[in-house]
Amino acid sequence: MNILVRTLLCLSIIFSFFGCRKFKQEKIIAEANPYTPLNLYPVERLPKYFNRVAVLPCHHNDSSSSVLNFSDEIFLQELSQARLFEPVPISPDQCMKLFGKRRIGSTESIPDNFFNLLTERYGVNGVLFIDLHSFTPYRPISLGVRAKLVDIKSGEFMWAIDETIDGGDVSVVVAANQFQRTKHLQAVSQKTSGSILQSPRLFTKFVAAQMFSTLPSR
Numbered sequence: 376m377n378i379l380v381r382t383l384l385c386l387s388i389i390f391s392f393f394g395c396r397k398f399k400q401e402k403i404i405a406e407a408n409p410y411t412p413l414n415l416y417p418v419e420r421l422p423k424y425f426n427r428v429a430v431l432p433c434h435h436n437d438s439s440s441s442v443l444n445f446s447d448e449i450f451l452q453e454l455s456q457a458r459l460f461e462p463v464p465i466s467p468d469q470c471m472k473l474f475g476k477r478r479i480g481s482t483e484s485i486p487d488n489f490f491n492l493l494t495e496r497y498g499v500n501g502v503l504f505i506d507l508h509s510f511t512p513y514r515p516i517s518l519g520v521r522a523k524l525v526d527i528k529s530g531e532f533m534w535a536i537d538e539t540i541d542g543g544d545v546s547v548v549v550a551a552n553q554f555q556r557t558k559h560l561q562a563v564s565q566k567t568s569g570s571i572l573q574s575p576r577l578f579t580k581f582v583a584a585q586m587f588s589t590l591p592s593r
Contacts, residue, residue, distance in 0.1 A: 409550035410585070417501045417591040425526060425533065426460050428501035429493045432467045434480040435507045442510045442518070443478075445576050450505055453468040453583035457590055463497050480506050481523045490527045498525050508539075512575045515543030518582045524590070534590055539583045542572045 413537040447464070454462050457531055467477040472498065474486040481504035493499055503526050509519035519539035526533050527530045571577045 407545040407549050409553055410540065410544065410546040411550075412536060412538045412585055412589050414538050415534070415589050416532060417534045417589060418532075419591065421459060421533060421591050421593050422526070424528070424592075425501055427497070428460050428462055428503050428524070429497055429499040430462045430464050430471055430503045431505065432453065432465065432478045433505045433507050434478040435510065436480075438478070440507070440510055441512060442507055442575065442579065446505075446507060446579055449576070449579050450583045453580065453587050456501070456584070459590055459593060460501065462503075463499050465493075465497075472474050479504070481521060482506070490530075494527055501525060501533065502527060510575075514573060515541060516572060516575060516578045517541040517543070518579060520582060521585055522586060536586055536589060538586070540585065541580060548572065550585065551578070551581050554584060560591040 380570070391433065430451055433443060433450060435443055446469075451464050455475040465473075470479065471477045473492055475487065479485065490502070493502055504523045505527070506521040507518065508521050511517045515518060517539060519537075521537040522535065523532055525531070542548070542551065551571045555577075571581055
């Protein structure tokens with residue numbers, strides 16, 4: 376067998392191997408159910424008076440993490456899409472001025488007079504904490520979110536969620552691709568079907584939408 380024939384045979388085996396592997400992957404994805412958040416607590420319905428919510432800046436243990444460059448804007452956009460109440464964004468600068476911290480995590484001790492200051496300054500009756508407790512910006516992208524919606528009047532949780540969404544999980548791939556095909560990402564070219572699993576910003580948008588889809592109704 377000459378060198379050319381052996382080379383062509385090897386290439387044929389390689390292409391056949393990767394072709395079968397790709398087919399199996401596509402079959403697994405086609406048969407998988409889309410990801411849905413499960414680790415959450417919602418009340419049955421939001422109270423009628425619960426109509427203005429202070430949205431705190433997203434918190435991450437690493438204040439230099441790149442996810443903080445765009446997470447505040449994206450989570451606010453997706454929360455606004457839910458149209459359940461009026462979100463009142465609190466910027467890191469405003470947070471610093473009021474409480475001496477640019478970002479406040481949901482598991483931290485809250486500053487003195489925290490709820491009163493928010494109510495007096497912004498006229499809100501709720502507050503939303505968003506912790507980004509893990510973030511991997513490279514494929515497979517993943518983002519961990521812990522969020523808590525608190526009723527200032529009663530001090531009770533209206534909603535809480537703690538999920539890590541991993542772009543390497545088949546169910547997440549299915550849900551992310553479905554999300555990309557919706558109106559939410561009309562600007563994304565059809566030629567870049569995998570872009571949501573490659574772009575930290577778009578993946579964060581997908582994660583935020585998934586999280587807020589579980590909010591209680593009115």
